[in-house]
Amino acid sequence: MSVEPKYQISRKGLTVWRVYGIIQSLIVLLIVVGVGALTWFFEWYWWIYIICAVVPFVFAFLFIYLFPKIRWDHWRYEVREQEIEVQHGLFIVVRTLVPMVRVQHVDTSQGPILKRYGLAEMTISTAATTHTIPALVMAEADDLRARISELARVAEDDV
């Protein structure tokens, strides 16, 4: 039995996801208000109001509270000498193993929100796939990137 990867992503990552959730919820709210207004003016069915009232709350609950929490709980990663292992998923928990030999390059990137929280996103590319670790503390991301590219250079094909 193999154990799951050791490290969790930064706690601040959870906050960032919540921020994304808030932004998405605001957009949903805008749409719902729009639909409500149209219903008022054109006198559509009354039950549309109920849907309009319920949807933003459900959406906000799921995307601000529940989903980020589950995702964050599932997220694990570990960079070992010979391989990288990441685990993630909301409904389906996926644990991915990428041998160091297969790694072609590593990128880190940072959007405005991630930057505000001092986080970065790391993307590991093989010849055919890409794998993203979404929220790493900047210093750690730089460190990890350097280490992976170092390890990837040394790693030898054992087959």
Place this chain on the structure above:
Amino acid sequence: MSDEKFKLHPISAVINFITGLKDLILPFVIIFVSNGFKLNLNPHDEEFWADLVPLAIVGLLLILNLISGIVKWRRFVYWFEDGELRVEYGLFVKKKRYIPFERIQSLNYQEGIFHRPFGLVKVSVETAGSNDGKAEAELTAITRTAADMIEIEMKRTKREKRQVSTLNESVDEIGHDYMSEADVQLIANQQKQYIEENIQRDVIFNMSIKDLLVLATTSGGVGVVFSGLAAIASQFGNIIPYDYLYGEFQAFIKVGVLLIALVVFFVLLVAWALSVVLTLLSNYGFVVERENDKLIITRGLLEKKRITIPINRIQGIKIVENPLRQMFGYATVVVESAGGAVLDKDKKIILMPLVKRGQAIAPLQQLFPEINWLPMLKRSPKKGRPFYYRIDFLWMLPLIALISYFFFPYGLLSLIIIPLAMLLGMWQHKTAGYSVEGHQLTISYRSFSRTTIFMEKKRIQQMSLRQTYFQRKKGVASIGTTIMSGSMGSSAVIAHFEKNDMEKIMAWYKPNTK
């Protein structure tokens, strides 16, 4: 070294023109449709000149296209220098591309209907880097001899010391733009000798006419069979108690069902006949040869294609059996190869379009001796079975509810999807299997056709273990693997097996365990 610059055959101007024409079809259609197909040939009509404008535009575009085709041909030169294939083209912006011969991975040939009468070929030069679906360089039309010359130049550079001096001289002697008949003859003879001396080609696989016919008739034929059956079945409508069920509508329904079934049948029949002809044309004379470390696949009747695949670029081999062919023991062998532009639209390279499964093994063994082609597959446990069809209920139930509601009572017939989907799921469960042996992973699965994929550990780019909440409760899990295919990945899934066994595969894939 020969520094002579070569031109393409003049016919390539025509080919350029035709290719350009393809891009113009859409604008032309738009012009004509927006014009309402109006054509006014009466010069005394006052709208005569106005109606002529679109025609003039079309004419202008055609002429421009023709000129550009000719210019493209006029400005295109290629030559050999310093162990490189050099290409130069462009009118205002001159472009030069130098491709070192060692970097060339394969030369692919294609002979279209314009090439055949003149003994020409289109050559696509591919390097490892050309993986965005485009060849590094394309020589639209050159003579076979000229094409062979590139190949010979390439081989000569690759093993510089083993030169054939006479050949070099003869290549050097040619001093004109376009080779004369005598030169061509001379070089052809010498090259023939050269090729015979140096290259040994083994035929790995070729297709008999009988197999070709079976291939053509069974390609996509399943739909026709079904619709044919439906048409026949509707004839036996008496068995179904229409009268009792629908009363006065019976006559209408009977005729309606038969009519629809017949129309569908004929449409499919025509489509099928077309696909038979197309398959025959494109797979005629299918031969796979091996030349040192390369595979050469040649096929086609009107349009002849030749592609080369370096064997070490092959990432995995798939044996695909659609249900109809599986019944008769036939299979298709497909190769997943990394990088490289492929002449076909789809990335998959077919190694054997149709072959008896048993007969496929011998040539494959010859090509890839290190792979076990008949591994013992481990099957999915019984508790994994529900997972093969359970997920389908997610889309089935709402769909059935909707159809039943809006088309009551006939909509209830859609309930038949449930047992069908479940049967398919069970069938998929029965087919699913995997085997881990040494450095080799074999996966067998079915979406509709049975696919068995053979791959080596070193070719697998990533492996991931996945488990849903429900799978965890039952102690099952799935594994997804990705290998390279073209410039993208191609994945295969071992779905719903014992969790512990899946963990073992993950452990096998870990680099530090040998």
